Amino acid sequence: MLTFEQKQKVIEEFPNLTKKEVSLKRLNYHLDESIYDKTVVVQHLHPNGNGFVYVGDLPQYEADSRGLYNIRMASEEELTQVIADSIRLLTTPYEPVEEVWVDDRDNELVLLEEQGAWNVYFDDQLEDSFGDREEATNYLKGQQCKKKE
Structure with missing residues (x-):
C-alpha cells in the first residue's frame, strides 16, 4: 500500500x-x-x-x-x-447508445441510454425506463421485439 x-x-x-x-x-x-x-x-x-x-x-x-x-x-x-x-x-464527449428494436407487428421502439438510465421510446413517447441495459433488453425481448440490424 x-x-x-x-x-x-x-x-x-x-x-x-x-x-x-x-x-x-x-x-x-x-x-x-x-x-x-x-x-x-x-x-x-x-x-x-x-x-x-x-x-x-x-x-x-x-x-x-x-x-x-x-x-x-x-x-x-x-x-x-x-x-x-x-x-x-x-x-471525452458522451456518446449515448441508441438502438432500434422491432416488434412482431413491425413497430419500431428505440432503446436510448440517457444520463445513466435506459429508456424505451415508441413514437417519441417514453414507454418505460430501466436502471441498466440488461433490464431494458429483457423488457424488449418480453415484448417480442428483436434488435434491428
Whole structure:
C-alpha cells in the first residue's frame, strides 16, 4: 500500500489536476478542463492513505453508487491508470447508445441510454425506463421485439 505522500506524488504528476484542501486534512484534486459538471478526479485523499477516484460507470472498476473507486490498496501503476482513465472520462464527449428494436407487428421502439438510465421510446413517447441495459433488453425481448440490424 502506498503512503499518503506517495499517492500525492503520483497524483501531482498529472499537471492538469488542481489540489484543494478539504476538512480533516483531506485533499481533493480537480480537473478544470472537465467538459462535465463533475470536476473532482481524486476525492478525500486522507493522511491514512484512503481516498477515491471518480470512475463513473467505467466497467473495469468496481465503483460505489457515486462512481467512486477506492484507492486505499492501489499500487503506483494502478493509481496512475485509474487517474488517467478518470481524466479521459471527464474530457471525452458522451456518446449515448441508441438502438432500434422491432416488434412482431413491425413497430419500431428505440432503446436510448440517457444520463445513466435506459429508456424505451415508441413514437417519441417514453414507454418505460430501466436502471441498466440488461433490464431494458429483457423488457424488449418480453415484448417480442428483436434488435434491428
